Amino acid sequence: MDVREIIFENVKNETVKAEIKADNKGLIAGADGIKEKLENLDLELSHFVKDGEEVEKGDVVVSFTAKPTVVMEVKEIIISTLSKPSGAAFKAYEASLEASSRVKITSSAWEKMPIEVKDRFKNAIETGGISSTISKKPYVWVDNSLVKIFDGIYPALKSVTPLKEKGYQIVFQTTGEIKEIYEEVKEASEGGADILMVDTGSVEDAIKVIYCLNELNMRCHKKVGFSGSINIKDISKYASYGIDILDIKDKIIDSPPLDLKMEIIK
Structure with missing residues (x-):
């Protein structure tokens, strides 16, 4: 009734x-x-x-x-x-206004929303003028789970090489849990990763990744992303560190x- x-x-x-x-x-x-x-x-x-x-x-x-x-x-x-x-x-x-063109802003949090509202929030993010994905190109995510399954960073990256040859970008999750960050960055870069995504919640780790890439003379060939609970007012500060991609999660979806x-x- x-x-x-x-x-x-x-x-x-x-x-x-x-x-x-x-x-x-x-x-x-x-x-x-x-x-x-x-x-x-x-x-x-x-x-x-x-x-x-x-x-x-x-x-x-x-x-x-x-x-x-x-x-x-x-x-x-x-x-x-x-x-x-x-x-x-x-x-x-x-x-998007805060970032201007200094850093790419994305929010991938919609992917973890209930399936019945996923598209609604994906559309909202894009309507706001930012990207709903880390890369415009199709990409494959290489995280700690994949590294552990293949028992190493190099073997894990080799497993996705056929996709890279088909135009996919490789996004490598850098955490410092598998090896020291310097070694993770070195192996991921040499293994063909295009984007090094720092998913630790600590911006200091992103700065460390940028430093490592500079030391390896590979900075110009790789993008560095940082994901976490990022305040909008801090975007300019993060951009000044040289970070290429900011994946803002709860501060957008939970607004x-x-x-x-x-x-x-x-």
Whole structure:
């Protein structure tokens, strides 16, 4: 039983105009995926935002006319679908502005989201102007598990060489757990890794990787990435260290949602 039918029994045939407005600044993400769903409902849609639109407090996101039960259904759809992705998109946008062209910003955290919302957050990240992947090219990830399976860095990298020959880039996870960082960097670089991704949470390790590459005269041929809980305000500082890629995780995906509220206009 839909309780809305009971609540609105005495006004079920009336039509009302409603607006859903932004209650803070944000960047719309996820709108394109739900417009068709709204158009299948019994309503008259007079305004609907598009993905990538910036909104300020008080801006109308959706304006429509419908019967009360449909009004409440639309409210539920809009708020549950747009709020969180739009918050992530806005934070991604802030990160892209902070980075400018000094460092590549990406956020791969969407890959660990529940499957039913993965694409929604991937779209939000890209709507915000940053990449959802470490590399534009297809890539293969060589982590500690693969290294342990093949009993060494060189054998692990050799196992993915056929993919490199097909245009894939090799991303090597540098942790200092298999060997000292200098030895990991040396073997990974000589073994064909294109990107050395520091996934320790310590930016000092990324600086150490850059130092090692310079010592090996291989810096110009390799990219260095750093992944972790990176604050947007620290992007400039990390860029000054010479890091090529910053994979910002929770600070984007777990950012505050875009607050939305509905007003009934009679």
